[in-house]
Amino acid sequence: MKVLLFGVLADVVGKPVIESEASELDDLKKNLLSEFPELKKYKFQFAVNKEKVEKNISLNAEDEIALLPPFAGG
């Protein structure tokens, strides 16, 4: 599945889209943080299929995940 990265998170990971095969959101988080430990420095939110989610949910290959940080700049 596609994982979209916004703002500073795309800078950290080095690209705006990555692929993941995680079967649930918690696994995806764990994999991301171990592959890109610098992400731990930031607070960000997860959205699945354009809807913000607070809890662990199962994921399918066709889901679209987004990692969303707030933007301070103005």
Place this chain on the structure above:
Amino acid sequence: MLSKEEITRYSKQLLLPEIGKVGQEKLKSARVLVIGAGGLGCPVLQYLAAAGVGTIGIVDHDVVDETNLQRQVLYSTEDVGRLKAIVASERVSEMNPFVKCEVASWKLESLNAIEIISSYDIVVDCTDNFETRYLINDACILSNKPFVYGGVHKFEGQLSVFNFISADKNPGPTYRCAFPEPHPEETMLNCSLTGVIGTLPGIVGTLQANEVIKMITGIGDVCSGKILLINSLTLNFSEIKIQRDENLWCDIPKSKEELKNKNYFISSESIINS
């Protein structure tokens, strides 16, 4: 009542049946507070003033810096060193003498936030730091005011209307529903050092002004319950839906009095000084 001069000035808006004379009079009697007169604040102030918002409050304690001029389009080279709130109010008055400007050239802080915000109908968050954004959010929740959030990072922007009360009286999500916690302290300074393309705050700020006009005149669909994500390089505009969730407001003061005593600014100042 609109004067003859105002009817001529606003004729292109008066022609729109969605706005018309009733909408224009609503704009004239509206009071909008713009916090931050920087990249986002400049287009917000320009378009609200041009549209005929009757009273505009401007809060900014900063002075114009040469590095601002690439995107803060209200200011000229000779304004460098002058207080932004003062220069901005001069420009607004030159643009539209029918607009009354109320200027606060000092910092929005816990102690003054509720008092400043209370006399306005709508707040526009055009600030450049997380601390003030959480302060605006909490003060708007405690004062029952909607606020229009805009944020920019390099080539990307975000827009949402937070704490919006819909026609059926349901309050929409807040900034803390979208982003419950700020980045850890050490990361905040890094964020303030990233660059930004000059047109981006122009785009996001213009959309913020558009939301304000929609709310005042009661037309269209307000950008509440979602965050609009804008990428100025790909021209991709997408939305993320968010819900109001008061369980996420872990850190919000319970009363206006409690807000006055909360320090929103400890972290960044200690980092800047270190």
